[in-house]
Amino acid sequence: xxxxxxxxxxxxxxxxxxxxxxxxxxxxxxxxxxxxxxxxxxxxxxxxxxxxxxxxxxxxxxxxxxxxxxxxxxxxxxxxxxxxxxxxxxxxxxxxxxxxxxxxxxxxxxxxxxxxxxxxxxxxxxxxxxxxxxxxxxxxxxxxxxxxxxxxxxxxxxxxxxxxxxxxxxxxxxxxxxxxxxxxxxxxxxxxxxxxxxxxxxxxxxxxxxxxxxxxxxxxxxxxxxxxxxxxxxxxxxxxxxxxxxxxxxxxxxxxxxxxxxxxxxxxxxxxxxxxxxxxxxxxxxxxxxxxxxxxxxxxxxxxxxxxxxxxxxxxxxxxxxxxxxxxxxxxxxxxxxxxxxxxxxxxxxxxxxxxxxxxxxxxxxxxxxxxxxxxxxxxxxxxxxxxxxxxxxxxxxxxxxxxxxxxxxxxxxxxx
Ligand SMILES: Cc1cc2nc3c(=O)[nH]c(=O)nc-3n(C[C@H](O)[C@H](O)[C@H](O)COP(=O)(O)OP(=O)(O)OC[C@H]3O[C@@H](n4cnc5c(N)ncnc54)[C@H](O)[C@@H]3O)c2cc1C
Numbered sequence: 001x002x003x004x005x006x007x008x009x010x011x012x013x014x015x016x017x018x019x020x021x022x023x024x025x026x027x028x029x030x031x032x033x034x035x036x037x038x039x040x041x042x043x044x045x046x047x048x049x050x051x052x053x054x055x056x057x058x059x060x061x062x063x064x065x066x067x068x069x070x071x072x073x074x075x076x077x078x079x080x081x082x083x084x085x086x087x088x089x090x091x092x093x094x095x096x097x098x099x100x101x102x103x104x105x106x107x108x109x110x111x112x113x114x115x116x117x118x119x120x121x122x123x124x125x126x127x128x129x130x131x132x133x134x135x136x137x138x139x140x141x142x143x144x145x146x147x148x149x150x151x152x153x154x155x156x157x158x159x160x161x162x163x164x165x166x167x168x169x170x171x172x173x174x175x176x177x178x179x180x181x182x183x184x185x186x187x188x189x190x191x192x193x194x195x196x197x198x199x200x201x202x203x204x205x206x207x208x209x210x211x212x213x214x215x216x217x218x219x220x221x222x223x224x225x226x227x228x229x230x231x232x233x234x235x236x237x238x239x240x241x242x243x244x245x246x247x248x249x250x251x252x253x254x255x256x257x258x259x260x261x262x263x264x265x266x267x268x269x270x271x272x273x274x275x276x277x278x279x280x281x282x283x284x285x286x287x288x289x290x291x292x293x294x295x296x297x298x299x300x301x302x303x304x305x306x307x308x309x310x311x312x313x314x315x316x317x318x319x320x321x322x323x324x325x326x327x328x329x330x331x332x333x334x335x336x337x338x339x340x341x342x343x344x345x346x347x348x349x350x351x352x353x354x355x356x357x358x359x360x361x362x363x364x365x366x367x368x369x370x371x372x373x374x375x376x377x378x379x380x381x382x383x384x385x386x387x388x389x390x391x392x393x394x395x396x397x398x399x400x401x402x403x404x405x406x407x408x409x410x411x412x413x414x415x416x417x
Contacts, residue, residue, distance in 0.1 A: 007153050007165040009039045013172055014144045014156070014179045016042035018059075018121065019296030019313035020172030021128035025072035026321045026407070028133040032328045033321070039164060041140040041156070042173075046129040047122070055120035056198050056275050058224060058232045060085075060211065060307030062116050064399030064408030068314045069124070071407050077127035082117035083227035087210040088397070089264075092365065092380065093217065094373045097264050101381040105394055115397060116307075118211070118224045118232060124310075140164070144173065147182040147292075154291040167335045169292045170320075172313075175282065177298035183289050189281040189301075192362070194219045195242035196304055197235045199274040200226065201257065204266025207231050212264050213305070215365035220305045221260050223268075230271060233257060234304055236362075242276045279303055281359055287348050288340035295320060300351050303358045311399050312351050318405035319347045350402050357396075 011027065013020045024040045027033050049055065061069070061082070069075040091102035107114045128134070146157035147169065154169045171179025180187070207225035214221050219236035226232055235257070237245070245253060250270050257268045282301045287294045296313030320343045327339040364376060384390070395401035399408060 007167055009166040010036035011168045012039045012041060012156055012164055012166040013170045014041050015173030016040045017174060018124050018310050022072050022314055023172060023295055023317040024137045025131045025133035026317050028136060030321050030325045032325045038137045039140050040137050043141060043143045048126055049122045054200055055122035057121040058118050059121055059310050060116050060118055062311045062399030064404055065311045065314045068318050068407050073131045073133055074127035078119055078123055081123045082119045083225050084114035084117050085209050085211045085225050086114050088115055089210055090213045092215050092377055095377055101377040103380055103384060110394055144178050149291040151290055171294045171298040172296050173298050175297040175301045180284055180294055180298050183292050186285045187282045189283055192279040194236045194279045195239050195276045196279055197242050197245050197276050199233045199270055200230050200272040201233050201268040202230050202271050203268050214262055217366055217368050223261060246274050246276055283355055287344040290337055293340055300355060302355050303362050305362055306358050308354055315405060315408055316347050318407040319343060322405050
């Protein structure tokens, strides 16, 4: 259904991070929505990564995300910087990575070429910014300050005083979403009491295209393979330990990381700065309100232990665009609550499942009692021997489990997607 011309835009997307930019590209690409006038609002200026730098923030991207980013015409620019991983090894600190109770997954047991990719966030962000689908999108360099939505339209006021009217506002403005707060949408959850330390390391032994994860009682430590042979460290631990890891000498840091990773790749040497990110589990109680929808971290934040955060955000984008396009092609009012609720029912229930699974894993592995540790290891050895369970877990890791939006399931020819 064509939007009325009384508003400045059909859709105003608040937040041009990875999720907001992907959403703008997917809307512009969708034939039934391609007449929509899109504004992408964000005060941050996109930055072209230079070849000698490595972003400390990386994401493990699933197969579904690869397909969605291909549809968004960003994958071609991401691929040369993407480090595919073939294997995943997960073990309990009370055991070792060589024991039979360590979980091992391999692309060889699937019909897939790999289990996913590790990519720097800056590369993903820039590739999306450069997508040809964004050529017709209006970039607005300011922040959302006020929001007013009613049954007929929405109006946003920006920090620089500009006002924009539109048919639909989409909040893609991250974990501290101003759009969500201004819409009065509450959220469930809270801080984990953990901080993730990230850094890049050179290890004595090669990473062998494997994502390694050791669960310590204070939180999981992951070594993720990078394209240049180094590994990206994501070590979730108590805020006190995180502070001391950020402040200690490099030599002490190297020693502590090597020990905490059980020397799985030999001695580790810091090759970058270090940064810490406080972790929290939040889930918006609603994803939609009249003339408003939330996507990505604005709707949910998750523990990084399974590398799912932005992957869920990309699935939100694909799901929302699918719902809007199907409604438009049936002649329904795409901005109406009936249609928006379809998106909410679909994506909120899918996300709730993954959020709960990651939260349970984090709690289970944090349990120090000897009895729980024994049950945990028994559970892991059962998983290693159950083909059905293994397949389900691998499908989830690939982003292909559950009710996946069509864009995540389909392969798209490059350039023409
Ligand atoms: C340590 C760590 C490791 C992680 N590893 C992974 C992983 O391996 N795989 C994975 O899938 N996910 C991972 N994640 C999660 C992932 O980083 C997030 O899910 C993702 O960054 C969310 O993207 P987003 O675009 O929704 O939000 P953000 O990246 O937060 O972007 C929000 C955007 O909104 C803008 N904005 C904010 N306020 C306003 C406003 N008022 N007006 C306008 N614009 C505004 C900001 O400038 C920003 O550009 C990890 C997270 C952490 C902390």
